[in-house]
Amino acid sequence: MARRKIIAGNWKMNMTPTEAVALIEELKPLVVNEEADVVFCVPAIDIIPAMEAARGTNIHIGAENMYFEEKGAYTGEISPKMLVDAGVKYVIIGHSERREYFAETDETVNKKVLKAFEHGLTPIICCGESLTQREQGITIDWIRQQIKIAFLNVTADQAKAAVIAYEPIWAIGTGKTATSDQAEEVCAAIRVCIGEIYDEATAEAIRIQYGGSVNGANAAELFAKPNIDGGLVGGASLKPDFGKIVNYK
Numbered sequence: 461m462a463r464r465k466i467i468a469g470n471w472k473m474n475m476t477p478t479e480a481v482a483l484i485e486e487l488k489p490l491v492v493n494e495e496a497d498v499v500f501c502v503p504a505i506d507i508i509p510a511m512e513a514a515r516g517t518n519i520h521i522g523a524e525n526m527y528f529e530e531k532g533a534y535t536g537e538i539s540p541k542m543l544v545d546a547g548v549k550y551v552i553i554g555h556s557e558r559r560e561y562f563a564e565t566d567e568t569v570n571k572k573v574l575k576a577f578e579h580g581l582t583p584i585i586c587c588g589e590s591l592t593q594r595e596q597g598i599t600i601d602w603i604r605q606q607i608k609i610a611f612l613n614v615t616a617d618q619a620k621a622a623v624i625a626y627e628p629i630w631a632i633g634t635g636k637t638a639t640s641d642q643a644e645e646v647c648a649a650i651r652v653c654i655g656e657i658y659d660e661a662t663a664e665a666i667r668i669q670y671g672g673s674v675n676g677a678n679a680a681e682l683f684a685k686p687n688i689d690g691g692l693v694g695g696a697s698l699k700p701d702f703g704k705i706v707n708y709k
């Protein structure tokens with residue numbers, strides 16, 4: 461069975477609630493694609509107005525992060541229940557910016573992934589190597605380690621529903637996209653790794669995105685690769701170019 465593409469925007473720390481509504485109004489007609497899941501992952505404060513603005517469209521609203529506890533004394537954090545109650549289905553977990561600036565580790569990523577599944581949320585689990593790691597030839601080893609820890613104690617059924625975003629850190633926000641062959645090589649290796657942890661059926665079902673300077677001009681070539689099931693898009697998700705990415709064919 462062919463995997464359904466999933467194309468997600470990651471707004472990062474951009475867009476006030478007012479701007480969020482205006483952007484969704486602008487992009488709404490451009491991101492119609494019956495054949496793909498289209499997700500806008502927005503800042504927490506934008507989730508409710510974005511949900512309202514996207515009502516009746518094919519746009520799913522996602523979150524950029526969540527905490528791994530149910531509730532309590534964790535000032536500033538968002539719980540999985542809050543996301544579910546707001547109507548969120550997808551949540552980005554372990555983006556490299558969260559790992560770099562907010563001390564997230566493979567272990568906290570794993571806790572968040574388990575918690576997301578417990579609440580019926582679909583995690584978009586990020587992994588990716590630095591330029592040094594790529595130059596040292598340890599990309600695949602590094603990614604396999606990230607994946608193995610992220611999926612600790614995750615069941616095969618849960619894994620089948622998960623989304624992995626392979627985002628080489630050197631390609632994020634730099635305009636330096638990985639070539640489609642480089643992206644495919646790592647996405648294929650991730651699928652092999654999932655097959656080793658679980659089984660062939662799980663490896664075939666899980667969706668793997670590429671992220672890192674995806675734009676309207678390079679999406680078609682990237683998404684045509686057999687192991688790339690869509691993209692996680694930063695900068696270009698805030699522009700009409702996102703419509704071209706969603707309708708990449």
Ligand code: PGA
Pocket residue numbers: 470627631632633634635671672673674692693694695696
């Ligand atoms: P970019 O960001 O598309 O701006 O490179 C991708 C991401 O960080 O998810």
